[in-house]
Amino acid sequence: MQQLRPSTIREILKVTAQPEVISFAGGLPAPELFPVxxxxxxxxxxxxxxxxxxxxxxxxxxxxxxxxxxxxxxxxxxxxxxxxxxxxxxxxxxxxxxxxxxxxxxxxxxxxxxxxxxxxxxxxxxxxxxxxxxxxxxxxxxxxxxxxxxxxxxxxxxxxxxxxxxxxxxxxxxxxxxxxxxxxxxxxxxxxxxxxxxxxxxxxxxxxxxxxxxxxxxxxxxxxxxxxxxxxxxxxxxxxxxxxxxxxxxxxxxxxxxxxxxxxxxxxxxxxSGDPMAHVAKIRAAYGERFGVMDAALREEMPKGFSWTHPEGGMFLWITGPKELDALALLEKAVQRKVAFVPGRDFFPGDAGRNYLRLNFSNSTPERIREGVHRLAALCRER
Amino acid sequence: MQQLRPSTIREILKVTAQPEVISFAGGLPAPELFPVxxxxxxxxxxxxxxxxxxxxxxxxxxxxxxxxxxxxxxxxxxxxxxxxxxxxxxxxxxxxxxxxxxxxxxxxxxxxxxxxxxxxxxxxxxxxxxxxxxxxxxxxxxxxxxxxxxxxxxxxxxxxxxxxxxxxxxxxxxxxxxxxxxxxxxxxxxxxxxxxxxxxxxxxxxxxxxxxxxxxxxxxxxxxxxxxxxxxxxxxxxxxxxxxxxxxxxxxxxxxxxxxxxxxxxxxxxxxSGDPMAHVAKIRAAYGERFGVMDAALREEMPKGFSWTHPEGGMFLWITGPKELDALALLEKAVQRKVAFVPGRDFFPGDAGRNYLRLNFSNSTPERIREGVHRLAALCRER
The missing domain is CATH 3.40.640.10 (Type I PLP-dependent aspartate aminotransferase-like (Major domain))
Known part of the structure; x- marks a missing residue:
């Protein structure tokens, strides 16, 4: 077996388990929507x-x-x-x-x-x-x-x-x-x-x-x-x-x-039993709202040089920062400000820039999404 | 990936799913003892x-x-x-x-x-x-x-x-x-x-x-x-x-x-919650009884030339038949008589004889164990 790279995502997930951290890091669905x-x-x-x-x-x-x-x-x-x-x-x-x-x-x-x-x-x-x-x-x-x-x-x-x-x-x-x-x-x-x-x-x-x-x-x-x-x-x-x-x-x-x-x-x-697809429709609606809130907050607060994708579904959007951005260094500062994301580098199987961020929007409420983007954008403007 | 051998056990399990077959084949615990x-x-x-x-x-x-x-x-x-x-x-x-x-x-x-x-x-x-x-x-x-x-x-x-x-x-x-x-x-x-x-x-x-x-x-x-x-x-x-x-x-x-x-x-x-170890004691007692019943039935009915192990626990015993025994051929006949076991050959990673049988005693009631050994032993005596 070759050396495997440790999963940055899962290591970060552990750090961000405290409730005061707004985490856009994991790939978690919204637990409040689970049909418990x-x-x-x-x-x-x-x-x-x-x-x-x-x-x-x-x-x-x-x-x-x-x-x-x-x-x-x-x-x-x-x-x-x-x-x-x-x-x-x-x-x-x-x-x-x-x-x-x-x-x-x-x-x-x-x-x-x-x-x-x-x-x-x-x-x-x-x-x-x-x-x-x-x-x-x-x-x-x-x-x-x-x-x-x-x-x-x-x-x-x-x-x-x-x-x-x-x-x-x-x-x-x-x-x-x-x-x-x-x-x-x-x-x-x-x-x-x-x-x-x-x-x-x-x-x-x-x-x-x-x-x-x-x-x-x-x-x-x-x-x-x-x-x-x-x-x-x-x-x-x-x-x-x-x-x-x-x-x-x-x-x-x-x-x-x-x-x-x-x-x-x-x-x-x-x-x-029941109507599982109606439940999926509920999840879809919530995630759509959350993407909308994140997108609006990003547009309002992010400085020039940052752009992002506009997915029609799913749980993630992808931010491209200025070429010189070091997303891993940004994450270290972000965690101190109680907001987390995943630096994009590890998603590239080959060589790639360090100026990417993956943000998850399914696992945070609209309020926390607004506040999290606020914290993150402030950091990006300070650079 | 190399060629894998298909699992004889699991193929047999499918054939023996009918309730009239007494199966000593699988490696199944007694479901009536599950703490449902x-x-x-x-x-x-x-x-x-x-x-x-x-x-x-x-x-x-x-x-x-x-x-x-x-x-x-x-x-x-x-x-x-x-x-x-x-x-x-x-x-x-x-x-x-x-x-x-x-x-x-x-x-x-x-x-x-x-x-x-x-x-x-x-x-x-x-x-x-x-x-x-x-x-x-x-x-x-x-x-x-x-x-x-x-x-x-x-x-x-x-x-x-x-x-x-x-x-x-x-x-x-x-x-x-x-x-x-x-x-x-x-x-x-x-x-x-x-x-x-x-x-x-x-x-x-x-x-x-x-x-x-x-x-x-x-x-x-x-x-x-x-x-x-x-x-x-x-x-x-x-x-x-x-x-x-x-x-x-x-x-x-x-x-x-x-x-x-x-x-x-x-x-x-x-x-x-409760006393899970007391439940394990119940399982142990039942399996001990089942082993005892199988061992006694084998002693009573099996012809000369067959010997078997006397495990102090677990779910299986192992029969060694006469050198010329072909356990796979025996299984084909046994399935017609509505009793099943696993031929031992596939458990040997290297070369080995074909004269072995694995019998499971945990998954059959004492009555069915007696009847199953009766059917199996009759076949062995006919050889």
């Missing part, structure tokens, strides 16, 4: 009715009725899949781990957005992968650049977060998704499409997943209940072409046998 | 009191109070450890995965008992490890054989299940454990001690873990709540020397971020 009572009712129902099954070992593939629910949900998202194509995982993070194990040997190349999700870098680094960033503009990956990268680097797969990307918040337009799928088919490229945030759209219209255009069976689609129910349940899934599915299944079994039988059944009862 | 009501009360308590924390992302290390409980439990088992040494994992299976990632590169050697736990073979095979079996007699690993194997193969670690081993049911005596720890210290050998069954002793006296004698910090100790609460919660742990702990922690984070916040808190409330 409905989950509690679901847990009681699961343990009242066939309770011992919910506590027993179960199939590595996942709980059958939950896989059925996911297959139906996939159709709603524009992807034809049967329950047999669905592997339930311990959060969608585990999909990254399993895909890394299935596809990567030491030295193998993964194509990624630039910047990309920190814990994906870590998962693939555990397999001693190398990263080749795909040129990325204001609306995401540039598909036309990919064939040359394939020829040069023979990547094992491309990792992408097309919706409300982490860390930038950017959404890849439909025409680029279709092109990605076509390039994958033509060049035999595997794509790992990670979609944790897609249901959190508060503006604009849904764009079908890359997997929607995947006629050649080259796309693995990963998603999670972390943002539409709660992350503590660690329940996600992957839809994969059959041969890849079988490999992932064997690796899943060796990794943790199966995902919590209890959590899977709680999720299933929750999803099939 | 107490777990249900714990789930309600967890969600009533600070419920949103139980559904939020949490630290990769594990839930603090649960780590404290485990540290205290480790002392009871004869191992000095602080909560900081405890990493909570998604079942103890995940410890095998993390240790494999931390220590193994393709081609590296793991020393194992012969036979050993099937899913450990799979976890280390995912890292493309090679297996070197340590000579094993009727009471387990022979420590004296290990120094020569270290010199010859430079193994990355030794994997062992000292209590009621899977698949044989054998328990390694204290003097051999002490020797193992001494050899590890003298030769710089890492030991991964897997102890899922240690609390299931129904005869004889507890033997301290190898970790008890680990003055040199060479032993990783893994255990689980699967057998003392319920496996569906997928909650286990590892106690590791600090440097190894940090590596495992980083790999844990990349694998699934953390183990279910909900399940960890449910386990903790369950363990700290």
């Amino acid at each position: 009572e409905a989950v509690s009712r679901a847990a009681q129902a699961v343990l009242a009715d066939g309770g011992s099954n919910a506590l027993q070992y179960s199939e590595s593939e996942g709980y059958g009725p939950l896989r059925e629910w996911i297959a139906t949900e996939m159709a709603r998202r524009g992807v034809r899949a049967s329950a047999q194509d669905v592997l339930v995982t311990t959060g969608s993070q585990q999909v990254l781990d399993l895909a890394g194990k299935a596809f990567l040997d030491p030295g193998d190349v993964v194509l990624t957005e630039n910047p990309t999700y920190l814990a994906a870098i870590q998962a693939f680094q555990a397999m001693e992968a190398r990263f080749v960033p795909v040129p990325t503009d204001a609306i995401g990956l540039v598909p036309e650049e990919i064939p040359a990268l394939i020829a040069q680097h023979r990547p094992k797969f491309l990792y992408t977060i097309p919706n409300f990307q982490n860390p930038t918040g950017v959404t890849l337009p439909a025409d680029r998704r279709e092109k990605l799928a076509r390039i994958a088919a033509e060049h035999g490229l595997t794509i790992l499409e990670d979609d944790p945030y897609g249901q959190l759209r508060y503006r604009g219209s849904d764009v079908p997943p890359v997997k929607h255009w995947d006629t050649a069976g080259r796309v693995l689609y990963a998603s999670t209940f972390s943002k539409i129910i709660a992350p503590g349940l660690r329940t996600g899934w992957v839809v994969a072409p059959h041969e890849v599915f079988l490999k992932l299944l064997m690796l899943k079994q060796a990794s943790d046998l199966h995902t919590s039988s209890f959590d899977q059944r709680v999720a299933h009862v929750y999803l099939t | 009501e107490a777990v249900s009360r714990a789930a309600q308590a967890v969600l009533a009191d600070g419920g949103s924390n139980a559904l939020q992302y949490s630290e990769s290390e594990g839930y603090g109070p649960l780590r404290e409980w485990i540290a205290t439990e480790m002392a009871r088992r004869g191992v000095r450890a602080s909560a900081q040494d405890v990493l909570v994992t998604t079942g103890s299976q995940q410890v095998l995965d993390l240790a494999g990632k931390a220590f193994l590169d393709p081609g590296d050697v793991v020393l194992t008992e012969n036979p050993t736990y099937l899913a450990a073979i799979q976890a280390f095979q995912a890292m493309e490890a090679r297996f070197v079996p340590v000579p094993t007699d009727a009471i387990g690993l022979v420590p004296e054989e290990i120094p020569a194997l270290i010199a010859q193969h430079r193994p990355k670690f030794l994997y062992t299940i000292p209590n009621f081993q899977n698949p044989t049911g054998v328990t390694l005596p204290a003097d051999r454990r002490e020797k193992l720890a001494r050899i590890a210290a003298e030769h710089g050998l890492t030991i991964l001690e897997d102890d899922p069954y240690g609390q299931l002793r129904y005869r004889g006296s507890d033997v301290p873990p190898v970790k008890h004698w680990d003055t040199a910090g060479r032993v990783l100790y893994a255990s689980t709540f699967s057998k003392i609460i319920a496996p569906g919660l997928r909650t286990g742990w590892v106690v590791a020397p600090h440097e190894v702990f940090l590596k495992l922690l980083m790999l844990k984070q990349a694998s699934d971020l953390h183990t279910s916040s909900f399940d960890q808190r449910v386990a903790h409330v369950y363990l700290t």
Whole structure:
């Protein structure tokens, strides 16, 4: 195993656990919006009715009725899949781990957005992968650049977060998704499409997943209940072409046998009682409001030289500061002023500037967002 | 990734799901002994009191109070450890995965008992490890054989299940454990001690873990709540020397971020309310009775040429048949007679005979054990 970089994010999360710190650092959903009572009712129902099954070992593939629910949900998202194509995982993070194990040997190349999700870098680094960033503009990956990268680097797969990307918040337009799928088919490229945030759209219209255009069976689609129910349940899934599915299944079994039988059944009862989508609409509305408040506060208070993305959903926006900005030094001062964010450097698998900040807006109330931006902007003006 | 062998056990489990099949195949605890009501009360308590924390992302290390409980439990088992040494994992299976990632590169050697736990073979095979079996007699690993194997193969670690081993049911005596720890210290050998069954002793006296004698910090100790609460919660742990702990922690984070916040808190409330150890005593008594019934039925009905182990705890016994026996062929006939077991072949990482059977006695009632042995023994007599 190679040296892994420690996760700056999680170290900061610990420092900022005190309530007086306004943290835009973590990637946490709003806990006050968790459907605690409905989950509690679901847990009681699961343990009242066939309770011992919910506590027993179960199939590595996942709980059958939950896989059925996911297959139906996939159709709603524009992807034809049967329950047999669905592997339930311990959060969608585990999909990254399993895909890394299935596809990567030491030295193998993964194509990624630039910047990309920190814990994906870590998962693939555990397999001693190398990263080749795909040129990325204001609306995401540039598909036309990919064939040359394939020829040069023979990547094992491309990792992408097309919706409300982490860390930038950017959404890849439909025409680029279709092109990605076509390039994958033509060049035999595997794509790992990670979609944790897609249901959190508060503006604009849904764009079908890359997997929607995947006629050649080259796309693995990963998603999670972390943002539409709660992350503590660690329940996600992957839809994969059959041969890849079988490999992932064997690796899943060796990794943790199966995902919590209890959590899977709680999720299933929750999803099939009441109106879970109405709850998601509530989350969406709250996050939309919070983004709006953060954006307005930034416009009002940030000095010249700073710009930021305007995501149509998700939990993050991405600030680009003046070239000479050292975001890590800024963070050190910010923590003293009781406000935190994540410096952007660690999200770049290759070399990159130090002048980026990732701000999370889902985990703070509008009042705290205003106050936090106020503290942060004051620091930026002092520079 | 190398070709993995599919798990015969899990494929058989699917075939034997019909209730008319008496299955000695799986490795399942007795579901009628799961503390369903107490777990249900714990789930309600967890969600009533600070419920949103139980559904939020949490630290990769594990839930603090649960780590404290485990540290205290480790002392009871004869191992000095602080909560900081405890990493909570998604079942103890995940410890095998993390240790494999931390220590193994393709081609590296793991020393194992012969036979050993099937899913450990799979976890280390995912890292493309090679297996070197340590000579094993009727009471387990022979420590004296290990120094020569270290010199010859430079193994990355030794994997062992000292209590009621899977698949044989054998328990390694204290003097051999002490020797193992001494050899590890003298030769710089890492030991991964897997102890899922240690609390299931129904005869004889507890033997301290190898970790008890680990003055040199060479032993990783893994255990689980699967057998003392319920496996569906997928909650286990590892106690590791600090440097190894940090590596495992980083790999844990990349694998699934953390183990279910909900399940960890449910386990903790369950363990700290009522008398969980009294419940374990009930499980122990039931398994002891079931072993006794199986042993008596085997003695009464099995033909000459078959012998079996007499475990003092755990869930399995191990039958050695006549040299010419083909246990896989026997299984095919047995399934037609509505009784199932696991052929022993797959538990041997190297070459071995085909004349072994693993029988599980924890998951069947005494009546079904008698009837199942009756069916199986009839087949064995017909050979």
